[in-house]
Amino acid sequence: MVSRADQALQGAGYNTSQLKELIRADMPSSYRAMSLDQGAALGEEAFSSQAMLNHVLEEELIHLQQKAAVLGQGFGPGTAQGLEEAANAARQFRKPE
Helix, strand or coil: CHHHHHHHHHHCCCCHHHCCEEEECCCCCCCCEEEECCEEEECHHHHCCHHHHHHHHHHHHHHHHHHHCCCCCCCCCCHHHHHHHHHHHHCCCCCCC
């Protein structure tokens, strides 16, 4: 599944080289993933379908790109919300129903 998600992201024009570390983790049911310094921790829900994994990895990749661009270093009121909104606006793989 991860290889197919990587291929889908690359096919959509993403450079997936920032996703160096993917860890499957036991996370609360409302969490699909969490960004790491060089990748992401993925919860069970992220693997519920190929479309969901594509969606989740795209989001984590966008967050890594934001970190690399230093967008998240100055946190203040609304910073996290702004980064989430920017990630949602940039995404190509919408959350599957």
